[in-house]
Amino acid sequence: MMELFEMMLTTGLWASVIRIATPLIFATLGELICERAGVLNLGIEGIMTIGAMAGWLWVYQGGDLWGGIVFAAIVGMIFGFLHSALVVYLGVSQHVSGIGITLLASSISYYAYTLLIPFSTTPPKIVPFSVFEVPILSSIPIIGQALFHQSALTYLSYILVVITFFVLYKMPIGLTVRMAGENPVANEAQGINVLLIRTGAVMAGSALMAIGGAFLTMSAFDAFYFGMINGRGWICVALVIFASWRPGKAFLGAILFALFEALQVRAQLIGADVIPYQIFSMMPYFLSILAMMLVARKAAYPKALLVPFRQGDRI
Amino acid sequence: MKKLQFSEIGKSFGSVVANDNISLSLGEGEILSLLGENGAGKTTLMNILFGHYVSDKGFIEVEGKKLTPGSTRASLDAGIGMVHQHFTLADNLTVLENIILGTEPLTRLWSQKKQAHQKLQDLSERFGLLIDPDARIADLTVGEKQRVEIIKALYRDASILILDEPTAVLTPQESEQLFKVLKEMVKAGLSIMFISHKLNEILEISDRIAVLRHGKLVGEVATKDATKESLAEMMVGRKVTRPAYEKLKIGKVVVELNDVCLKAKEGATSLSNINLKIHEKEIVGLAGVAGNGQAGLASILQGLASPSSGELKLFGDTLKKYGPSYLTESGVARIPEDRTKEGVIGEMEIWENFLGEELRTKSKSGFFIDKKEAVSSAEKLIEEYDIRCEGPYASTRLLSGGNIQKLILARSLSNNPRFIIANKPARGLDEGAISFVQQQIVNAKTKGAGVLLISEDLDEIFELSDRIAVIYDGKIQGPFDSNKVNINQVGLMMSGEMSKDSINEN
Numbered sequence: 001m002m003e004l005f006e007m008m009l010t011t012g013l014w015a016s017v018i019r020i021a022t023p024l025i026f027a028t029l030g031e032l033i034c035e036r037a038g039v040l041n042l043g044i045e046g047i048m049t050i051g052a053m054a055g056w057l058w059v060y061q062g063g064d065l066w067g068g069i070v071f072a073a074i075v076g077m078i079f080g081f082l083h084s085a086l087v088v089y090l091g092v093s094q095h096v097s098g099i100g101i102t103l104l105a106s107s108i109s110y111y112a113y114t115l116l117i118p119f120s121t122t123p124p125k126i127v128p129f130s131v132f133e134v135p136i137l138s139s140i141p142i143i144g145q146a147l148f149h150q151s152a153l154t155y156l157s158y159i160l161v162v163i164t165f166f167v168l169y170k171m172p173i174g175l176t177v178r179m180a181g182e183n184p185v186a187n188e189a190q191g192i193n194v195l196l197i198r199t200g201a202v203m204a205g206s207a208l209m210a211i212g213g214a215f216l217t218m219s220a221f222d223a224f225y226f227g228m229i230n231g232r233g234w235i236c237v238a239l240v241i242f243a244s245w246r247p248g249k250a251f252l253g254a255i256l257f258a259l260f261e262a263l264q265v266r267a268q269l270i271g272a273d274v275i276p277y278q279i280f281s282m283m284p285y286f287l288s289i290l291a292m293m294l295v296a297r298k299a300a301y302p303k304a305l306l307v308p309f310r311q312g313d314r315i
Numbered sequence: 316m317k318k319l320q321f322s323e324i325g326k327s328f329g330s331v332v333a334n335d336n337i338s339l340s341l342g343e344g345e346i347l348s349l350l351g352e353n354g355a356g357k358t359t360l361m362n363i364l365f366g367h368y369v370s371d372k373g374f375i376e377v378e379g380k381k382l383t384p385g386s387t388r389a390s391l392d393a394g395i396g397m398v399h400q401h402f403t404l405a406d407n408l409t410v411l412e413n414i415i416l417g418t419e420p421l422t423r424l425w426s427q428k429k430q431a432h433q434k435l436q437d438l439s440e441r442f443g444l445l446i447d448p449d450a451r452i453a454d455l456t457v458g459e460k461q462r463v464e465i466i467k468a469l470y471r472d473a474s475i476l477i478l479d480e481p482t483a484v485l486t487p488q489e490s491e492q493l494f495k496v497l498k499e500m501v502k503a504g505l506s507i508m509f510i511s512h513k514l515n516e517i518l519e520i521s522d523r524i525a526v527l528r529h530g531k532l533v534g535e536v537a538t539k540d541a542t543k544e545s546l547a548e549m550m551v552g553r554k555v556t557r558p559a560y561e562k563l564k565i566g567k568v569v570v571e572l573n574d575v576c577l578k579a580k581e582g583a584t585s586l587s588n589i590n591l592k593i594h595e596k597e598i599v600g601l602a603g604v605a606g607n608g609q610a611g612l613a614s615i616l617q618g619l620a621s622p623s624s625g626e627l628k629l630f631g632d633t634l635k636k637y638g639p640s641y642l643t644e645s646g647v648a649r650i651p652e653d654r655t656k657e658g659v660i661g662e663m664e665i666w667e668n669f670l671g672e673e674l675r676t677k678s679k680s681g682f683f684i685d686k687k688e689a690v691s692s693a694e695k696l697i698e699e700y701d702i703r704c705e706g707p708y709a710s711t712r713l714l715s716g717g718n719i720q721k722l723i724l725a726r727s728l729s730n731n732p733r734f735i736i737a738n739k740p741a742r743g744l745d746e747g748a749i750s751f752v753q754q755q756i757v758n759a760k761t762k763g764a765g766v767l768l769i770s771e772d773l774d775e776i777f778e779l780s781d782r783i784a785v786i787y788d789g790k791i792q793g794p795f796d797s798n799k800v801n802i803n804q805v806g807l808m809m810s811g812e813m814s815k816d817s818i819n820e821n
Binding site for chain 2: 170171172173176179182183185186187188191192300302303
């Protein structure tokens, strides 16, 4: 037990927490924006996969890193558009379409990868984002090194939390997005095109998911592996509920989950000879479920989440 | 010049003609009432005006300019504001957020909430529409929500205001308040279209009345030339008669509640020591302001809740098993309070909704649905109860409120029930439908059923009931013979100010 406490105070632990959290922050914000507009996006897992693939591919083909991020975002938006074409315009079940998008996007990623590099045993590497140390802030004890000795993408994720908050709560367009998720009819009654707003939100959210995926190939690791998203997308769907659809809480939720994850990896090293390591791998998920039960039972769902909006329907 | 002109508007949904060649105009500073039964096409016409629907034919002009059809934005820009029957507000957002939605350009980087706050304050003071801009919609009362809807229209500088059944959800006092505000607005130069089927208030508020029936405009009169009777006849198309009261010799006890208590969930009223007997061939009216325990009592009698203590006897036997299907099968008919939420499944077809309560009894070898038989019996009931629809395969959500209520009546009364729990059966219905519903309940009584009629409408209670009980704060007073109490006494008991003893003394 003492070992655990000591560990909690090390910079190394917190630095890895932030590294693990970064893709989750991107993708959770993305999912949050979609759901705030009333659209559940279960394409998240696949969109993260294809984002990881697209970003890596761009750089592998000689493009620069930020170009890769932009490319990943655009690919994410295309799949977001596909999802909204199905669920926003055609009113298809959001669950079914989302899972379809996940299968499609993941498969395309693996297929493209296999076509490009048919016979490789070791995945080709790229030069990932390097660590950028923020002056002054990084000299805060423990936390400073953890938070501000990271790659530029991590800083981008911090900024996006703030931006998402301001857009949703301070800007007129954010209000229409929230209204689209609460009562689309009210939106229409005020002369706003609900379908357009929802599509925009889903595309923007999907772009963030894709960047979250790209972080894995372009910063956390330096290559694309099969199955590298490994359920992170699904965790983000849960984190959105944990966060009660609020950007700030989404950030904290991502950190919390990352902490569980980082701790279990270390616990494996300490206790692997006593307890099978699978038990430790399970812990973050187990604790997440527990946290969800404690926190999210009274969550205020966006009222129109999952409800398709049909113009000219009897109201 | 006319403020607003409808020209030959036509609109059908499938084979149902909702609007048939309607031409109508609204003058400046005028209050025009649009009167009609449910399903007469009032709301459809207003939804066309507001751009929710596109009309099949005809056009609308605002101040001489043709209105772009099917665009809410165009209607708003033309100065039309609408207070919808079902509020278009988001519960989780604040009053201010609901109001400024869509009034600012979406490209603006920062919502100008301060200015909005000020404008809202000015408007609400000017018209006496007091509201806290920062309150969450979910925390408001129905009357306050309506105020928000009205301010929403005013905030956009609407010059034409449409109110769709605004008083349906208001108490008499709130309605009075609303009328004051409306008159204030007309003075300020607004034109108002007021949709309702309540004759009294239409006569009180409007300058002119247009009557719709089955999608057609059947008459336009100046209010000073109209009477309640003439309007009712125009609206229904025949003379309306309310069922006549007749006292019958009562039979055996059908329902008996002995010291029934119910611990309610948060936000609802608990029941304490309810004692009540209902006999065959009698209607017991339960008067009370909504939220005093009616919901709890109704859910016990429908088998949706079991009492926390006390005894419920049904047809002489103590009830041990609670459950809606058990109760309906033993002869209880239910007319639920919220007909669209608890009464029918909107997405299902009419014949399926008829079958809902009888799935176990009316199936082939207890396993398969006998569709042929179900559809033909649905057809019979549609005919018998005059349910206006495309047929048994029509989706139930497309029916108007009155027709949904007829469906529920047909379903529950066609089996000759022995006990009927009717929870606000006439709420939100129009004259024609009300008299139909009441007549059906009286018929059932004549056939031998005992009825518990829960209602907030004292006229209805007094017209129909043999005995009257009053519920206040989860406790019941009475029942009293209906000729031994008067409306005033019942009203006082409803507010908890009069006890049983003072009646006995009188």
